[in-house]
Amino acid sequence: MGKAIVSVILGYVVMAATVFITFTLAYLVMGANGAFKPGTYDVSTTWVVISIVLSIVAAIAGGFVCAAVAKSPRPPKVLAAVVLILGMLLTIPSLTRDEVQPVARAAEIGNFEAMQDSQQPLWITLLNPLIGAVGVLVGAGLVIQSRVQPNVD
Numbered sequence: 001m002g003k004a005i006v007s008v009i010l011g012y013v014v015m016a017a018t019v020f021i022t023f024t025l026a027y028l029v030m031g032a033n034g035a036f037k038p039g040t041y042d043v044s045t046t047w048v049v050i051s052i053v054l055s056i057v058a059a060i061a062g063g064f065v066c067a068a069v070a071k072s073p074r075p076p077k078v079l080a081a082v083v084l085i086l087g088m089l090l091t092i093p094s095l096t097r098d099e100v101q102p103v104a105r106a107a108e109i110g111n112f113e114a115m116q117d118s119q120q121p122l123w124i125t126l127l128n129p130l131i132g133a134v135g136v137l138v139g140a141g142l143v144i145q146s147r148v149q150p151n152v153d
Contacts, residue, residue, distance in 0.1 A: 059135020087129025
C-alpha cells in the first residue's frame with residue numbers, strides 16, 4: 001500500500017515538474033509576443049497547441065513513473081482520477097468568474113507574470129484535466145505493455 005501511495009505522489013510530482021520546466025522553456029523561447037495575442041494576456045493559438053503537446057508529454061511521463069514505481073496497474077488509475085478531479089476543481093474558478101476586463105500587456109513580461117495573468121480559452125481549461133488523465137493512462141500502459149512483451153534476443 002505504501003508503495004502505491006508513493007508511486008501516485010511521485011507520478012504527480014513528475015507531472016508538475018515537467019509542466020513547470022517545459023512551459024518555462026517554451027515561454028523563454030517564444031517570448032511574450034509569441035505566447036500572447038498582441039497587446040493582451042490572451043494566449044495565442046501557437047501557445048495553445050504547444051501547451052496541449054507539453055501537457056500530453058507531462059501526463060505520459062507521470063503515468064510512466066507511477067506505473068514503473070508501483071509495478072501494479074491500479075496506482076496509475078488512481079493518479080489519473082486524481083489528475084481529473086483536481087483538474088476539474090481547478091476549473092471551477094474559470095467557470096464562475098465574471099467577465100474579465102481586458103488589460104493591456106507590456107511588450108515583454110516575466111515568466112511568473114505571464115503565468116499569473118494569462119487568459120486561456122475556456123475549452124482548453126476544460127480539456128486539460130482530460131488530457132492529463134488520458135496521458136497518465138497512456139504512460140502507464142507503456143510500462144505495463146513492456147512488462148508483458150517477451151524479450152527478443
